[in-house]
Amino acid sequence: MTEPNSARNATAPMIEMRHVEKFYGPFHALKDVNLTVAKGEKIVLCGPSGSGKSTLIRCINHLESIKSGEITVAGHRLSDSQKAVDAVRREVGMVFQQFNLFPHKTVLENCILAPMRVRGLSRAEAEATGRKYLERVRIGDQAAKYPAQLSGGQQQRVAIARALCMEPMAMLFDEPTSALDPEMVKEVLDTMVLLARDGMTMICVTHEMGFARQVADRVIFMADGAIVEENDPESFFRAPAHARTRAFLGEILHH
Amino acid sequence: MGILELTYLLQGLLWTLLLAAIGFAGGIVFGVIVALMRVSASPWLRIPAIGWIGLFQGTPLLMQLFVAYFGLPLLGFDVPAWAAVSVALTAHASAFLGEIWRGAIQAVPRGQSEAADALGLPARSRMVDVIMPQAFKLSLPATVGFLVQLLKGTSLAAIVGFIELTRAGTIVSNQIYRPLLVFGVVGAMYFALCWPLSLWGRKLEQKMAAATAK
Amino acid sequence: MTLDFSVVTGAWQSLLLGTVGTLFLAFSGMALAMIIGVLGVVILRMQLRLPSLLVNAFIEIVRNTPFLVQIFFLFFALPLAGIRLNPTLTAILALGVNGGAYAIEIIRGGVESVPKGQTEAGLALGLHKHEVFRLIVLKPALRAIYPSLSSQFILLTLTTAICTSISAYELTSVGQRIEAETFRSFEVYFTLTGIYLVISLVTMWLLAAIGRRAFSYPQR
Numbered sequence: 074m075t076e077p078n079s080a081r082n083a084t085a086p087m088i089e090m091r092h093v094e095k096f097y098g099p100f101h102a103l104k105d106v107n108l109t110v111a112k113g114e115k116i117v118l119c120g121p122s123g124s125g126k127s128t129l130i131r132c133i134n135h136l137e138s139i140k141s142g143e144i145t146v147a148g149h150r151l152s153d154s155q156k157a158v159d160a161v162r163r164e165v166g167m168v169f170q171q172f173n174l175f176p177h178k179t180v181l182e183n184c185i186l187a188p189m190r191v192r193g194l195s196r197a198e199a200e201a202t203g204r205k206y207l208e209r210v211r212i213g214d215q216a217a218k219y220p221a222q223l224s225g226g227q228q229q230r231v232a233i234a235r236a237l238c239m240e241p242m243a244m245l246f247d248e249p250t251s252a253l254d255p256e257m258v259k260e261v262l263d264t265m266v267l268l269a270r271d272g273m274t275m276i277c278v279t280h281e282m283g284f285a286r287q288v289a290d291r292v293i294f295m296a297d298g299a300i301v302e303e304n305d306p307e308s309f310f311r312a313p314a315h316a317r318t319r320a321f322l323g324e325i326l327h328h
Numbered sequence: 329m330g331i332l333e334l335t336y337l338l339q340g341l342l343w344t345l346l347l348a349a350i351g352f353a354g355g356i357v358f359g360v361i362v363a364l365m366r367v368s369a370s371p372w373l374r375i376p377a378i379g380w381i382g383l384f385q386g387t388p389l390l391m392q393l394f395v396a397y398f399g400l401p402l403l404g405f406d407v408p409a410w411a412a413v414s415v416a417l418t419a420h421a422s423a424f425l426g427e428i429w430r431g432a433i434q435a436v437p438r439g440q441s442e443a444a445d446a447l448g449l450p451a452r453s454r455m456v457d458v459i460m461p462q463a464f465k466l467s468l469p470a471t472v473g474f475l476v477q478l479l480k481g482t483s484l485a486a487i488v489g490f491i492e493l494t495r496a497g498t499i500v501s502n503q504i505y506r507p508l509l510v511f512g513v514v515g516a517m518y519f520a521l522c523w524p525l526s527l528w529g530r531k532l533e534q535k536m537a538a539a540t541a542k
Numbered sequence: 543m544t545l546d547f548s549v550v551t552g553a554w555q556s557l558l559l560g561t562v563g564t565l566f567l568a569f570s571g572m573a574l575a576m577i578i579g580v581l582g583v584v585i586l587r588m589q590l591r592l593p594s595l596l597v598n599a600f601i602e603i604v605r606n607t608p609f610l611v612q613i614f615f616l617f618f619a620l621p622l623a624g625i626r627l628n629p630t631l632t633a634i635l636a637l638g639v640n641g642g643a644y645a646i647e648i649i650r651g652g653v654e655s656v657p658k659g660q661t662e663a664g665l666a667l668g669l670h671k672h673e674v675f676r677l678i679v680l681k682p683a684l685r686a687i688y689p690s691l692s693s694q695f696i697l698l699t700l701t702t703a704i705c706t707s708i709s710a711y712e713l714t715s716v717g718q719r720i721e722a723e724t725f726r727s728f729e730v731y732f733t734l735t736g737i738y739l740v741i742s743l744v745t746m747w748l749l750a751a752i753g754r755r756a757f758s759y760p761q762r
Contacts, residue, residue, distance in 0.1 A: 173663035187667035
């Protein structure tokens, strides 16, 4: 019996990780990680440093390769083959802690590079898309500047726009506000909230618990490479089940 | 190559070491002066230092040796070849070391001289007690690197006709007709002098990089 | 003491040709050095034990022995290996080998100076490895190494003077010929020094101007 394609896609998860194991040499970085993210779902991933949360999302777009288990993104089963990796990266955008804008390219050039090279858009199409998303992150007037001429918060918003220009089906955020001065955190979080309201599927590694409360469908707590606890934000913050979660929340909420 | 030839090469090696030692020692003394002039606020001191550094960094060491070798007698200094070569190497080293130390002095954070000023230290003490010790440490890898460069540079005295290691090699090679063996041995001798210094310089550099990364 | 520069000024055509010879040696030597430099870095980045060891040994040997010994060695070794080159080509080879060892270190440093996050961002956007290198890593890496490469080029230009020791055609050997004919040693070398100074200053200025044009994006 075959299901119609559309029906399967409607119910198939956007991102699925099953029994994922990851090692750095002898170090066991991810231990039997299972995670299913539905289309439009927003996940906040937290945990102490070294807990594997960054590693987890970097496996999703194959910046890190896994030892065993399987990862499926937007219907594409990830493997070490370049084809599978290409297919996944085309659909998943990523925002980094250090922005990683390309310093030798203007803001707009940063945004059009991948759409032209990967999606095969013409320059005009790519620029139109670029301007649209730069507008969306409220930075359209800076298109001709170089990254070094922008503040950290502006740079990170450009990085978000750059990822959006690929019109991805899901976005990964790797501590997007950790490298920012405090007064710039809000402008980046606001942009992320906006994106969440538009229905983007998001996995965010962040310690911004206010953001988690506001937009997350689920909060996941990791420690020592394993998922320890996951729950809706309300229950997660009100009644954390594990001692480690409580200890962690005690740490960060005091700051 | 017999014991006789080897002894001859070792004599040359001794001269190489001596030339490098004289050049380096002289370079340290005059290099400090060049560096201090170079960072001076007065253009009367700064501009000559810039010219001096540019002159020696912008011309081949070989020309510097030739000019000293033929020029000193014209000026009335009837000096032996080794002395003429030493003068050239000293001047050469003073320019290069001066520039290295200029960089190091300016690399000491501004806050240090501000702190010295705030403590009311006189300018001299600010330089000698606060800036220079820190600059010395910063400049050590590059200074060691220059010592290697100077050791290799002494080989050019051979072209002027002075019998140091390379010239000794040429002479031995002409006698026994085994150029590859002779220059292989000569090269190995230079390597034995320079490589440990290079390794030391790199270690200093890594240590410093690790310290600043913290 | 009387100085007589007329013998030098009278030979200005020879000196001009010698200058051209020097520039030719410097450019050819630098080109070869860059080829060796890129090859060396490619080999090192393959991270294979023996090839890396050989490249590193090459770097250490070249950097810790005088150029004069290297050029003598090549001058005598090449014919024994059945390779017959004229002195000028031998000199270019020696300059290229010498400069190559330094170029490997410079280029390696440049590639390593581009943060890993740049590569990751490119990959995450779906670009392929070679595109990431060409479009994202290359320009910042070149910009990072441009000053070192410029000084290396000046250094190599000044090193060409040593090629007179095997009678390659360049400024110093031209000068030595004039000296042999006129016995005006000081005047000859004084003039040569001046010519070399002009060559380095002009080269420095040109390279800086090119650098400003080629890498005009603002620094982080």
